[in-house]
Amino acid sequence: METGYMSQLQALPEPLRSQMLNGDFNAGLGDDPWQVIPTEWVVAAQNRWTPEGRSAKMDSIGIDGARGGPDRTTFAPRHGNWFDEILAYPGAKTPDGPTVAGLVVPLVRDDCVLNVGLIGVGTSIYDHLQGLGTLRVSAINEAEGVDTMDRTEKLKFRNVRAEMWWRMRENLDPQYGENVCLPPDSELKADLCAPRWKLTIGGILIESKEDLKKRIGRSTDKGDATCMTNYVPQTLLSHMDLSRVFRK
DSSP states (O other), X not given: OOHHHHHHHHTSOTTXXXXXXXXXXXXXXXXXXXXXXXXXXXXXXXXXXXXXXXXSOOOEEEEEOOOSSSOEEEEEEEETTEEOOOEEEEGGGOOSHHHHHHHHGGGOOTTOEEEEEOTTTHHXXXXXXXXXXXXXXXXXXXXXXXXXXXXXXXXXBSSHHHHHHHHHHHHHOTTTOOOOBOOOOHHHHHHHTOOBEEEETTEEEEOOHHHHHHHHSSOOHHHHHHHHHHOOOHHHHTTSOGGGTSOO
């Protein structure tokens, strides 16, 4: 087998790598073979976490809004590779965009970016924060198409949701040595390990939020906010200090 082709196969994510290299279709048996983020990567990141990281410059806050029902509005602040403890509010306490904005604005530090998911009440949250005119706000539309590739430049993404979750996977991958620190939160661990993925003609596709909720019986609010705070939309890359995207 040619060396170039071998290196391409070795760069593939599991379970594709073991399937293509060794014909091993039981790879990753401890987790679902199509689990987006391996459990051991999340556990390792949580074991690295200490409270001292909060003193570093804040880079972003991921905002996953909820309006009523059992879901929650969640805020996930990030300081470089250190992720702060997630703040969660019952959906009944966050009925509209202005209410959510009033809760998140006091948390903002260091001219950080607010990544707002547009699902549900998200559009109202985004409009209200943007209307204040003093904040850096980015709208995260998970259904929007993207033309970006994964870190190996071998696989493309079907949409923003796919890229957002895959970037979280890449930053947690010990192969790349980002040394991400996640708060020791059992619910966050379950959220990050819940989604499945598949490879389609259009690229990597992540299980939809609706399908995931039906399968596990709840919304992955903390996991979504964490992936949002980790995500740097392509539209922001040309307008921000790249040294702030991910600092070790």
